[in-house]
Amino acid sequence: MRILVTGGAGFVGSNLAKHLESPVAGDHQVVVLDNFSSGSFTNLVDFHGDVISSGCESHEPCVRCDVIFHEASITDTTVTDQLLMMRNNVESFRNVLHWAARWNSRVVWASSAAVYGNQAAPNKLTDTPHPLNVYGYSKLAMERLAYLWSKEHPELRIVGLRYFNVYGAGEGHKGKFASMIYQLAQQMKAGKRPRIFKAGEQKRDFVSIQDVVQANVRAMQVERLPQAAVFNVGCGRAGTFNEVVAGLNKVLGTNLQAEYFENPYAFFQNHTEADISDTATILGYRPQYASIQDGILAYKASGAL
Ligand SMILES: NC(=O)c1ccc[n+]([C@@H]2O[C@H](COP(=O)([O-])OP(=O)(O)OC[C@H]3O[C@@H](n4cnc5c(N)ncnc54)[C@H](O)[C@@H]3O)[C@@H](O)[C@H]2O)c1
Structure with missing residues (x-):
């Protein structure tokens, strides 16, 4: 198949693009489209397909693709320019749907756990969305657009995946928006005490990039799908920041105590x-790394941590 990956220079997109063109995934012909606003060429050095350097809002690839993985997005969750966020995320998506x-x-596209906001965990698809920032709202608007679009185009299959906190190789370019696992590992490798918000008991569903790729591939392959389906993509269990520090100490061979500081954010997802019950039942998704410890171990083994 010919497959388009938007946002393919980014963390998730580049992992997906490289997996899809590999023999194990079926040697697909993969085209990446990215405006390089936050992604990095370093993620594409070992990618062999065509790379179109353009934005989804301005460029239509001239070749037909059987599947579109839409990962392109502003991923800086602190951006407060609403028009910028909505144009880049929602209007680009509208273009992709055309x-x-x-x-x-x-179409398999990246939504986010940010649509839940600070709702009580576990986060269920039936929960009323309550995004706390315009990034989360843009993802919610995209979900609603996908729903409306699929009513007008019932022949299309559009699958939204609400990613939780993704970690793994290829996220280094994201700086302070990389996963906590990556950021704390950098501090600890430099011999510094890992800095986390008081008292380290905030919980996150940390999901490995391999499991996110798995969910995407399943969303591409599964035949029977509800229209404009949305699924949660996490590991299905939450770990605390303290557990991340403990896991890193073990894997990196360090013994550094956390340094706690006040959380400066008024709006913060605490848990x-x-x-993932629908993701398991309908997509057949089975996370390989349900424990933080195993995930951190595999991350270290990949040489990227
Ligand atoms: N990484 C996570 O933990 C996480 C969690 C929830 C959702 N997501 C979603 O997953 C997707 C991938 O995120 P990521 O972590 O790989 O981030 P990333 O910043 O590494 O990748 C996003 C890519 O999109 C590109 N881009 C942005 N706007 C574009 C546009 N208009 N046209 C073309 N390219 C554009 C950027 O240059 C970048 O390469 C995003 O949609 C993000 O919102 C990620």
Whole structure:
């Protein structure tokens, strides 16, 4: 198949693009489209397909693609310019949906656990969304757009994946928006005490990039799908920041105590945890790394931590 990956220079997109063109995934012909606003060329050095350096809002690839993985997005969650966020995320997605309608392609796209806001965990698809910032709201608007679009185009399959906190190789370019696992590891490798918010008991559903790729591939392959389906993609259990520090100490061979500081954010997700029952039942998703310890071990073994 020919597959388009938007945001393919980014963390998730580049992992997905490289997996899809590998023999194990079926040697697909993969085209990356990215405006390089936050992604990095370093993620694409070992990618062999075509790379279109452009924004989804301005460029239509001239070749038909069977599947579109739409990962392109502003991923800086602290951006407060609402028009910028909405144009970049929602209007780009509208454009991508036009291509899908013309090409009759399946669309698998990245939503976010940010649509839940600070709802009580576990986060279920039936929860009323309550995003705390315009980033989260843009993802919610995209979900609603996908729903409306699929009513007008019932032949299309559009699958939204609400990623939780993704970690793994290829996230280094994200700086302070990389996962806590990556950021704390950098501090500890430099011999510094890991700095976390008081008292380190905030909980996150940390999901490995391998499991996120797995969920995407399943969303591409599964035949029977509800229209404009949305699924949670997490590991299905929450770990605390203190557990991350303990896991890193073990894997890095350090013995550094956390340094706690006041959380400066008025709006902060204190506990995220994906209810992945639909993801398991409908997509057949089975996270390989349900424990932080195993995930950190595999991350270190990949040479990227
Ligand atoms: N990493 C996570 O923990 C996480 C969690 C929830 C959701 N997500 C979503 O997953 C997707 C991938 O995130 P990521 O972690 O790989 O971030 P990333 O910043 O590494 O990747 C996003 C990519 O999109 C590109 N881009 C942005 N706007 C574009 C546009 N208009 N046209 C073309 N390219 C554009 C950027 O240059 C970048 O390469 C995003 O949609 C993000 O919102 C990620």
